Amino acid sequence: GAGVSQSPSNKVTEKGKDVELRCDPISGHTALYWYRQSLGQGLEFLIYFQGNSAPDKSGLPSDRFSAERTGGSVSTLTIQRTQQEDSAVYLCASSLESGGPTGELFFGEGSRLTVL
Amino acid sequence: AQTVTQSQPEMSVQEAETVTLSCTYDTSENNYYLFWYKQPPSRQMILVIRQEAYKQQNATENRFSVNFQKAAKSFSLKISDSQLGDTAMYFCAFMKLTGNQFYFGTGTSLTVIP
Numbered sequence: 484g485a486g487v488s489q490s491p492s493n494k495v496t497e498k499g500k501d502v503e504l505r506c507d508p509i510s511g512h513t514a515l516y517w518y519r520q521s522l523g524q525g526l527e528f529l530i531y532f533q534g535n536s537a538p539d540k541s542g543l544p545s546d547r548f549s550a551e552r553t554g555g556s557v558s559t560l561t562i563q564r565t566q567q568e569d570s571a572v573y574l575c576a577s578s579l580e581s582g583g584p585t586g587e588l589f590f591g592e593g594s595r596l597t598v599l
Numbered sequence: 600a601q602t603v604t605q606s607q608p609e610m611s612v613q614e615a616e617t618v619t620l621s622c623t624y625d626t627s628e629n630n631y632y633l634f635w636y637k638q639p640p641s642r643q644m645i646l647v648i649r650q651e652a653y654k655q656q657n658a659t660e661n662r663f664s665v666n667f668q669k670a671a672k673s674f675s676l677k678i679s680d681s682q683l684g685d686t687a688m689y690f691c692a693f694m695k696l697t698g699n700q701f702y703f704g705t706g707t708s709l710t711v712i713p
Contacts, residue, residue: 516701518703524705524706525690525703525704525705525706526690526703528700528701528702528703531700539700572642574644576644587634587646587649588634588636588644588646588692588701590636590643590644590645591643592641592642592643593642593643
């Protein structure tokens, strides 16, 4: 596609429910990142995928968080048993290749999650 | 570990004036990229300007320029002739060339006053 696409744009859920957030990166981009942005805060790194390599999961805050990337393209971030502190905007970004010529990240518009 | 510090949570500037946003970082790497990203109220982050650490010349992109001081690990953003559309959150970011990990500052909220 023309840009990084994320869905849903907004998600309201009840505490304890599971949610899935989807990211469709720019075609041909091998690197994909998930970040979390809480209200008025910076970007918190969650997970990074690069091609067929094992993902860097070092930023996932708990075992309730997981992510996968199928076929090196679309990625799904899953949050199980959601808590109110999970409320945030979840941003996905992709880039052309690891340590590529520009290193530029292209971001989606994010998925705003609200846990009641 | 790499850290990026933006010490100005909020700033404001009069339209058409110049403003400088500060950023410092800490790393033991010698080669890396530095970025300034803009996040307008619409939420989508977009790249403003990029600097390669091995280049001594400061990057410039129209009204946006940086003051890159490698020894001091400082990377400030100067916005000239500020426009209302410059109102946004600005994030400084660091990227290692190995591992491709990005590190972001906490952001500076800039308001351009008409």
